[in-house]
Amino acid sequence: MEVMEEGNLLDRVSILLQRDSGYYEEHQSVLQESICNGIAGGVLDFPHHASFASVKMVRWWEQHFISIFGVPSGLIHGMEGAGEIDNAGGNPDEFVSTVTSCCTQLMSHLHNLSQEALDHADLQVLTSTLGAAALVANALWIYNHSKKLPAGNNFPALVKEYQGMKEALAERVLDLHCRLTSLYVLQDADCLNWEDKQPFFESERGSFVVQMWWLYMQGTRQDLWNTLPPKTAQRVFAGMLNESLTIFLARYSQAVTSQARLPLIPNDICNILRCVAHLLPALSSCGKELTGEKIGSQVVSQFHDKCNFLLTTLLFRGAPLSTLHKIFFRGLDTVECFKPVPKDDVSPWFAFVNDNIDYGTKSIFELTPTSAINLELNTLKSQPNMSWALLLKLLMMRDCWVAVRLMKYVFDRECYCGTEDKETKCSGFMCNGDCYIPKSSVEQAIVNVMVSVGCEKDVRNTLIHILERRDTSWAGCLDRRQVWNQKRHGWLEAIVAPLLDFMNPVVKIINKAVADNASIKELTELAIALLIRSTDCLPSGINQVCSLLQSILPADCNPMGGSVLAQLLFTALYSRVIETPLAEAICYIEDHQLNQLLEALDEIEERPRPIYNLECSQQVCELLVSQLLLTRPGRLSLKVLFEFIKNDNWLLTEIGQPIPHPNADTLLYTMFHIGNHPFDEVLQGIWKPDWDALLNYPLGISPKFAWEQISARLPVEGRDAVSQHDRNVIAKLVEIFADAIEDDSFDESVEVNQP
Helix, strand or coil, rough: CCCCCCCCCHEEEHHHHHHHHHHHHCCCCCEEEEEECCCCCCCCEECCCHHHHHHHHHHHHHHHHHHCCCCCHHHHCCCCCCCCCCCCCCCHHHHHHHHHHHHHHHHHHHHHHHHHHHHHCCCCHHHHHHHHHHHHHHHHHHHCCCCCCCCCCCCCHHHHHHHHHHHHHHHHHHHHHHHHHHHHCCCCCCCCCCCCCCHHHHHHHHHHHHHHHHHHHHHHHHHHHHCCCCCHHHHHHHHHHHHHHHHHHHHHHHHHCCCCCCCHHHHHHHEEEHHHHHHHHHCCCCCCHHCCCCCCCCHHHHHHHHHHHHHHHHHHCCCCCCHHHHHHHCCCCCHHHHCCCCCCCHHHHHHHHHHCCCCCCCCCCHHCCHHHHHHHHHHHHHHHCCCCCHHHHHHHHHHHHHHHHHHHHHHHHEECEECCCCCCCCCCCCCCCCCCEEEEEHHHHHHHHHHHCCCCHHHHHHHHHHHCCCCHHHHHHCCCCHCCCCCCCHHHHHEEEEEHHHHHHHHHHHHHHHHCCCCCCHHHHHHHHHHHHHHCCCCHHHHHHHHHHHHHHCCCCHHHCCCHHHHHHHHHHHHHCCCCHHHHHHCCCEEEEEHHHHHHHHHCCHHHCCCCCCCCCCHHHHHHHHHHCHHHHHHHHHHHHHHHHHHHHHHHHHHCCCCCCCCCCCCHHHHHHECECCCCCCCCCCCCCHHHHCCCCCCCCCCCHHHHHHHHHCCCCEEEEEEEEHHHHHHHHHHHHHHCCCCCCHHHHHHHHHC
């Protein structure tokens, strides 16, 4: 669609929206523009896509902002040199009034498009308008916080209006998916014919609806992750899952089944619980929330409550009657499952579907390192947007379990992530290069993270621990004769990289001296003097790691001045001045010339970093990872580590988890498998629930609820065949519960269901 780039901004916006409306009337779709993956999400929850009209309008706004204020707002990377579209010398009030008028026109346009989309149940148009509302709301928020607009402007009200529209459209998207799920996906007359005398599918498989629901949820999650803003996508997906569980809960707890159809209920519930266990990591913030130990989200809390309810339904519908009699005949007062569920424990249903978690597990800290790491790894991989804090937690939890093994792995083999493509930007709107990962060493990335945020114990247990147990050749790169060598090991490059930026003011002064024709002796003395003056500003963690390296330095390694820190300072300086006469002079500096520098380095007082247990505090994870994200090497290191952990199966092998099937992403495999487990393991006899263990664990069940579920499964005279043994068991159960429950409706239920 061609647009006019010249003329008054308001006129261009009017024409743009008219042409966008015309395009929709002709094609029944909306043109979309993708937004850079490195921008999507974040604190403001930027969308992955937005309508072409909204993207074009925001670009014009930014150009108008620059023409009035002379500087970019920071919204769009690379707009510093944008050409002016209006006469320079405008005033802030003009910008506010112009953008306000544009917002009014766009809001009316989006209302019309969204109404058409709702009338035709068109998700593509609906998500485009939602993305447009999200993009405009975020742009207005950034302008309002630029501190350049006049006080009392109406941008906060506009932000609220567009955010409200985004939320309203998200509710409509959720409503459409819930309607599809409840009216089409979860309906099948044959599966739901509970009182049929014939077993479903000869008892060889479970309900079709559970399988179709699983496939639909998997596909929808992928679509939501790729189209909606990440946080919004999570809320929509959570609403879908919540609605589905409500339907399942009512369906299976109220079903009155024949004996032929009875095995279908426990099989279906087991399938559902295992499906939820694979879907829930995408909606959880950490392993504790996934297991139900500590839940910060009300929606996730509802998932755990409903799954526990399904588990109790499963227990009384699936356990053999003889097993129920064995537990209950001693008296209902002594039965453990009738006692309240312990607070802040791992949810019983989650323990039920996980082989590595026992009933009664109090905390994730009771799990083995591999089991706890697997929970965090699943949560990390399932997020719609990258969680840097969770990545750092995964690397450093359990005394840096993952970091230690990752270092050992990459020290023995070269591992790289990223691309060698020279193009550093994508075609997405607002791209600032964060989506691009140049070819980078995983070894350098993990060492950089540990040195930058790890305490002395962390660095000692990882980098120092590994180097100390290798032959002494590792220290050859720290010898003074290697100060010129630009081909460094990944771990050494990780330590030198922060010093390269640290050298910026030093190099600036040295370059000026070179331009003034200073002698080599003068340049050397100047460089040493500048380093002495800069010792108080060393990058965080450098002094700590150099001290630890100094403590394990072999006797045959001689760094400059006998100091690892001095050696690294001159290594970094050499790399920055390699084209100047000073570079060669650095190779010939004598130890006596460094006396003052060594004294200054010895006087550095660096407070030891506190020792944190990152498994206990999400806030500490956020604080530490923010330190990394503020530096260029830190951001790159986190991206490299995430790409390696996400795409390489090394960590799964280390923690003893099965490698995903080669066809795990195909439609056919997904239809018949829940993760690495096939459907219907209960009917096939592969999965045999431990009914005794469940009945002997506090589940917070009331005797009345237990009898309601048991009575709904009892044989009916004339429909179900029943043995004499079962008749006797049923009679005993009726007697046990009749003595314990005083309820007028109880006797009626007994009469109806008693054979």
